[in-house]
Amino acid sequence: MTKRNAFYAQSGGVTAVINATACGLIETARHRAGQIDTVFAGHNGILGALHEELIDTSQESARTIAALRHTPAGAFGSARYKLKGLQENRAEYERLFKVFDAHNIGYFFYNGGGDSQDTTHKVAQLGEQLGYPITCIGIPKTVDNDLPGTDSCPGFGSVAKYIAVSTREAGLDVASMAKTSTKVFILETMGRHAGWIAAAAGLAQELPGEPPHLILLPEIPFDRERFLSRVEQTVQELGYCVVVASEGTRNADGAFLADQGSGKDAFGHTQLGGVAPVIARLINDTLGYKYHYAIADYLQRAARHIASRTDVEQAYAVGQAAVEFALAGKNAIMLTITRLSDDPYRWQVGEARLAEVANVERKLPAEYISEDGLHITAQCRRYLSPLIAGEDYPPYENGLPSYARLRRCMVDKKLPRFEGN
Structure with a gap:
């Protein structure tokens, strides 16, 4: 039987460890060269398949691929591009299969969040309808930690560590x-619908009175009067107050505090204007306190220099498992992290059906949120603590991290130009 090639793509917002997943996948495929020929990486995610812009990873040295393990962001380029439903835009999906056929691709590995798992599911469905032999494996990735079916998402542990450390130091x-x-002081974190990242700031507080003093979560409606009262009380008692706010903090009517009417992104998500300045102005206008705020933004998800070792190991492991599970005959699944115990922390890679996880969002559970809605519980702390554990520093050169630089050699195109997006 002729060996077939694999297609790997990175999707959506990148993380400090998504390249560790790419490293695990490519290294494992090379070790299984008798079963997989070449791993092609999509240039700018799924767009690389649509436009037949395929990066030949076999042209990268073993040393460069190994360096991906400690390199942040998306080495091959990612994209916020959501393929519509099979019936709405079948032409895009059929284009994918024309590219797959032209380049003898029999494995589809898609590394992303909920929307990406939906795309992987649809590719698997159409492959079955067309009778095209394609093995589809969804690889979890999201700093938001909001994928169902998995105990944690690669990418989250490192951003959680960054936020907890930043909260302690700024405090x-x-x-x-x-x-x-x-x-x-207000620190704004990512987290549009789920408060996992903001909750991680709570790890910085080990003794009563330590920051963060208040955590604002999307799961708890913002109560203006209660919030201002707590800020004032904290300043009077401690002399200062540190607030961590998720970008998705909402009013009781469900409207984002930070919705500035700036439209929506490619996935249909509301463009948020920044909740920290909104809260800062509210505090200053009402209580008159001098304030500072910081919007962690890309810094939190790009901070490979302070990545969690747990996160790096899990990210690499799901890349390895993607190849191993595919060669074992698994199809139409998303890989998962299964927690075996808290202390000592033990875990293994598992699986969930794509049909069960696509477009499903996991929120911060009620038992992880304090009774007053403004902090985390001991149960939440037990869950979060192992995910930020350990250090995995990149190599340094001239005082700066030394990251991978890829050649990105493109495969020759065989098909007519794609006229879509």
Whole structure:
């Protein structure tokens, strides 16, 4: 039987460890060269398949591929591009299969969040309808930690570590200056619908009175009066107040505090204008406190220099498992992390059917949120703590992290130009 090639693509917002997954997948495929020929990576995610822009990873040295393990962002380019339903836009899916056929691709590995798992599911469905032999494996990736069926999502542990560390360090800064300067500091985190990242800031508080003092979560409607009262009380008692706010903080009517009417992104998500300045102005206008705020934004998901070792190991492991599960005959599944125990923390790679996880969003459970809705519980702390454990520093050169630089050699095109997006 002729060996077949594999297609791998990175999708959606990138993370500090998505390239570790690519590393695990490509290295494992090379070790199984007798069963998989070449791994082609999509240039800019799924768009690379639509436009037949395929990167030949076999042209990268073993050293370069190994360096992906400690390199942040998406080495092959990612994209926020959502393929519509099979009936709505069948032409795009059929184009994918024309590209697959032209390049003898029999394995489809898609590395992303909920929308990406939906795409992988649809590709698997159409492959079955067309009678085209394609093995489809969804590989979890999202800093938001909101995929169902998996205990944690690669990418989350590192951003959680960054936020917890930043909260502790900024808290020390504010406390040292509060007597004559800033009284309130607000750190805005990612997390549009689920508060996992903001909740991770709670790990910085080990003793009563330590920051963060208040955590605003999308799962809990924002109560203006209660919030202001707690800020004032905290400043009076401690001299300062540190607030961590998820970008998805909402009013009781469901409207985002940060919705500035800026439209929607390619996935149909509301463009948020920044909740931290909104909260800062509210505090200043009402209580008159001097404030500072920070919007972690891309810094939190790009911070490979402070990545969680647990996260790196899990990201690499799902890349390995994608190849191993595919060669074992698995299809139309998403890989998962299964927690075996908290202390000591033990885990293994499992699987979930794509039909059960596509477009399903996992929120922060009620038992992880304190009774007043403004902090995390001990149960949440037990869940989060192992995910930020351990350090996995990249190599440094001239005082800066040394990251992989890929050649990105493109495969020759065989098909007419695609006229879509």
